[in-house]
Amino acid sequence: MHKDYTGAKMGMWLFLFSELLLFGGLFILYAVSLNRHGAAFAAAGQELDWMLGTLNTLVLLTSSLTAALAVSAIQQGKAQMALRCLWATIGFALGFLVVKYVEWGTKIHHGLYPGGAELAGREAGQMSFFNLYYVTTGLHGLHVIIGGLVLGWVIIKVRQGKVHGGDFVLLENSVLYWHLVDLIWIFIFPLYYLVL
Amino acid sequence: MSSAQNAHKSFLQAPGTGLASWIFSTDHKRIGILYLCSVLSFFLVGVSLGLAIRLELFAPGETIVSAQTYNSLFTLHGVIMIFLFIIPGIPAIFGNILLPLQLGAADVAFPRLNLLSWWLYMSGAALAIASLFGGSGPPDTGWTFYVPFSAVTTTNVSLAAMAAFILGFSSILTGLNFLTTTHRLRAPGMSWSKIPLFVWSLYATAWVQVLATPILGITLILVLLERLLGLGLFDPAKGGDPILFQHLFWIYSHPAVYIMILPGMGVISEIIPVFTRKHIFGYKAIVVSSLAIAFAGSLVWGHHMFASGMSDTAVFVFSLLTFIVAIPSAIKVFNWVATMYKGSVSLAPPMLFALSFVFLFSVGGLTGLVLGAAGPDIHVHDTHFVVGHFHYTMFGGTGFALFAALHYWLPKIFGRIYNFKIATLAWGILFTGFNILYTSMMILGMRGMPRRYYDYLPEFTFGNQVATAGSWLLGAGVLLMFANLLHGCLRGARVGNNPWAAGTLEWTTSSPPPVENFLEQPLVERGPYELGGVQIS
Numbered sequence: 001m002h003k004d005y006t007g008a009k010m011g012m013w014l015f016l017f018s019e020l021l022l023f024g025g026l027f028i029l030y031a032v033s034l035n036r037h038g039a040a041f042a043a044a045g046q047e048l049d050w051m052l053g054t055l056n057t058l059v060l061l062t063s064s065l066t067a068a069l070a071v072s073a074i075q076q077g078k079a080q081m082a083l084r085c086l087w088a089t090i091g092f093a094l095g096f097l098v099v100k101y102v103e104w105g106t107k108i109h110h111g112l113y114p115g116g117a118e119l120a121g122r123e124a125g126q127m128s129f130f131n132l133y134y135v136t137t138g139l140h141g142l143h144v145i146i147g148g149l150v151l152g153w154v155i156i157k158v159r160q161g162k163v164h165g166g167d168f169v170l171l172e173n174s175v176l177y178w179h180l181v182d183l184i185w186i187f188i189f190p191l192y193y194l195v196l
Numbered sequence: 197m198s199s200a201q202n203a204h205k206s207f208l209q210a211p212g213t214g215l216a217s218w219i220f221s222t223d224h225k226r227i228g229i230l231y232l233c234s235v236l237s238f239f240l241v242g243v244s245l246g247l248a249i250r251l252e253l254f255a256p257g258e259t260i261v262s263a264q265t266y267n268s269l270f271t272l273h274g275v276i277m278i279f280l281f282i283i284p285g286i287p288a289i290f291g292n293i294l295l296p297l298q299l300g301a302a303d304v305a306f307p308r309l310n311l312l313s314w315w316l317y318m319s320g321a322a323l324a325i326a327s328l329f330g331g332s333g334p335p336d337t338g339w340t341f342y343v344p345f346s347a348v349t350t351t352n353v354s355l356a357a358m359a360a361f362i363l364g365f366s367s368i369l370t371g372l373n374f375l376t377t378t379h380r381l382r383a384p385g386m387s388w389s390k391i392p393l394f395v396w397s398l399y400a401t402a403w404v405q406v407l408a409t410p411i412l413g414i415t416l417i418l419v420l421l422e423r424l425l426g427l428g429l430f431d432p433a434k435g436g437d438p439i440l441f442q443h444l445f446w447i448y449s450h451p452a453v454y455i456m457i458l459p460g461m462g463v464i465s466e467i468i469p470v471f472t473r474k475h476i477f478g479y480k481a482i483v484v485s486s487l488a489i490a491f492a493g494s495l496v497w498g499h500h501m502f503a504s505g506m507s508d509t510a511v512f513v514f515s516l517l518t519f520i521v522a523i524p525s526a527i528k529v530f531n532w533v534a535t536m537y538k539g540s541v542s543l544a545p546p547m548l549f550a551l552s553f554v555f556l557f558s559v560g561g562l563t564g565l566v567l568g569a570a571g572p573d574i575h576v577h578d579t580h581f582v583v584g585h586f587h588y589t590m591f592g593g594t595g596f597a598l599f600a601a602l603h604y605w606l607p608k609i610f611g612r613i614y615n616f617k618i619a620t621l622a623w624g625i626l627f628t629g630f631n632i633l634y635t636s637m638m639i640l641g642m643r644g645m646p647r648r649y650y651d652y653l654p655e656f657t658f659g660n661q662v663a664t665a666g667s668w669l670l671g672a673g674v675l676l677m678f679a680n681l682l683h684g685c686l687r688g689a690r691v692g693n694n695p696w697a698a699g700t701l702e703w704t705t706s707s708p709p710p711v712e713n714f715l716e717q718p719l720v721e722r723g724p725y726e727l728g729g730v731q732i733s
Contacts, residue, residue, distance in 0.1 A: 007305045007380040014372040018410045025414035025444055029429060115426040128435025131427050
């Protein structure tokens with residue numbers, strides 16, 4: 001059956017728009033809260049580990065590179081190469097999640113989470129900061145997991161020979177999704193780790 | 197049986213008639229009928245809840261239910277009518293069935309995604325129904341889920357919010373599908389200026405669905421997290437703000453009003469030229485006004501919050517923008533009226549409903565301006581005037597447009613037609629009951645009766661009794677109309693391909709259409725409203 005590549009990609013882009021707006025709601029809340037609790041946000045922002053944040057940014061940027069290389073490889077019919085790139089991407093995704101786990105784990109250990117003893121004792125502005133931090137990075141982390149699972153599913157399709165040099169829109173769309181995950185992090189990182 | 201043989205058969209017969217051949221079908225027409233059955237069933241549930249609300253308000257004090265049950269009644273009436281009936285109504289039923297037919301395509305761009313949308317819709321609906329039972333009672337927040345109450349009430353708000361989230365996802369996927377279909381699957385010769393206006397309205401709606409719904413999604417997630425994990429983004433004690441909830445909620449929910457009304461306007465733009473035998477007046481103006489409504493309608497959400505506390509500047513801006521949205525809506529009304537001028541008007545049932553739409557929507561639109569102006573809004577905010585107003589736009593607008601669409605397109609879909617006399621009678625009862633019910637509400641509101649109150653002062657008794665009597669007429673009209681339509685679809689007289697002598701592509705194929713929609717690829721050489729020479733067939 002005839003496949004409409006342009007149509008498939010258009011559908012994916014529209015889906016990505018809706019994802020951007022999902023996060024958009026959180027960025028609006030960030031903007032308003034920052035405006036209200038500027039000093040508290042600055043103080044709370046110091047508690048995030050910018051080294052780990054930078055590390056994760058590098059990890060995700062590299063994963064986007066390997067994901068893009070997977071598309072180039074499959075276009076040239078190099079299925080094995082594409083598979084290796086996809087595995088690397090999933091590896092970086094896991095690395096990202098491990099770093100995130102360390103970050104969250106340390107804070108939760110100190111009671112610095114919604115409902116935790118430490119956060120309950122902080123001033124309202126700092127509570128607002130950490131609430132937003134957990135929701136935004138949590139939702140983003142969920143997207144990392146979903147993106148990793150989708151890429152895993154594409155690996156199965158490539159191995160079955162259903163995604164190949166002549167029909168790779170599934171791979172291309174999944175990689176587009178992965179770039180979105182990366183893109184959203186590019187906004188989260190400076191807003192939470194750097195500018196405060 | 198080979199698919200080639202099936203291609204000539206009606207979609208009602210092929211590929212089979214078993215339940216599985218329907219609920220797992222990727223045929224857009226079958227999915228449309230799945231929506232037709234489910235959406236209209238929920239509509240009847242919503243009507244019953246509405247009638248119960250009116251019955252409770254027949255006399256002051258407790259009449260048939262307790263105050264807590266009353267809160268649940270209006271919450272569920274709202275949730276079901278908004279999320280299960282009006283939002284999916286026209287796009288999911290008639291959009292699904294007609295978008296590919298009007299474009300001359302074999303199906304939508306993503307047929308399997310389309311089926312997934314229906315399953316998501318049904319899952320959301322199941323959750324909404326589940327929230328009625330168990331736990332500590334059905335939700336009692338009103339359909340708007342306002343914090344802080346929604347964050348602290350012990351009723352099943354979490355389930356209902358989850359249901360709305362899933363229904364939103366279904367709505368996004370439908371919108372995405374329709375946008376891609378419109379861009380990619382138009383028949384040869386169908387340039388953007390030859391697209392039927394119903395498709396244009398679906399197209400504008402789909403953009404709002406894709407771009408606005410995620411905001412509701414994240415808002416509901418935050419309410420859920422507040423309930424489940426004690427997150428406090430809307431809680432002042434934790435540095436949050438309940439007003440932020442209202443902003444986020446209305447950033448979606450006001451554009452959602454246009455998700456509801458735009459497809460209805462599209463239906464009316466199809467029906468009026470056919471039943472006046474004239475080319476639509478101002479095709480481009482209607483297209484542009486649809487897009488303008490979709491765009492400007494996304495910038496007016498603040499007018500729901502004039503009484504919640506916002507700066508004078510914000511009030512001024514939102515009020516001004518609200519008035520600006522009225523312009524493209526009015527352009528459409530003038531276009532419809534101008535189309536009828538010197539036309540050969542036939543008052544067949546679809547046209548009766550379309551004409552009532554124009555009238556009722558105009559009343560709803562003009563009373564909307566009373567609310568959009570900040571001064572009067574403060575006085576009638578949260579009164580029955582608001583309830584009357586939005587029922588004129590939502591029910592008198594979208595509801596009547598859906599009824600018009602049922603009378604216009606069901607003969608195409610089932611190949612059979614209903615009884616005209618009964619349809620006209622049902623319309624008369626419905627229209628009379630409607631006006632008695634909601635006009636009374638507006639008068640009551642002007643005199644100060646608040647909305648969502650269980651009890652009222654004795655001087656409001658007469659008005660409430662008139663309204664309740666109107667609701668009985670309305671209910672009777674709805675039942676008679678549905679009985680007539682159901683009988684028509686199953687046992688009515690057979691009709692040919694084009695019983696109304698209409699010019700759009702769906703009327704060129706058989707009634708009911710074959711599985712593949714068109715046996716030959718249609719070629720579009722004339723505009724959708726060039727009716728000269730089009731005959732009943």
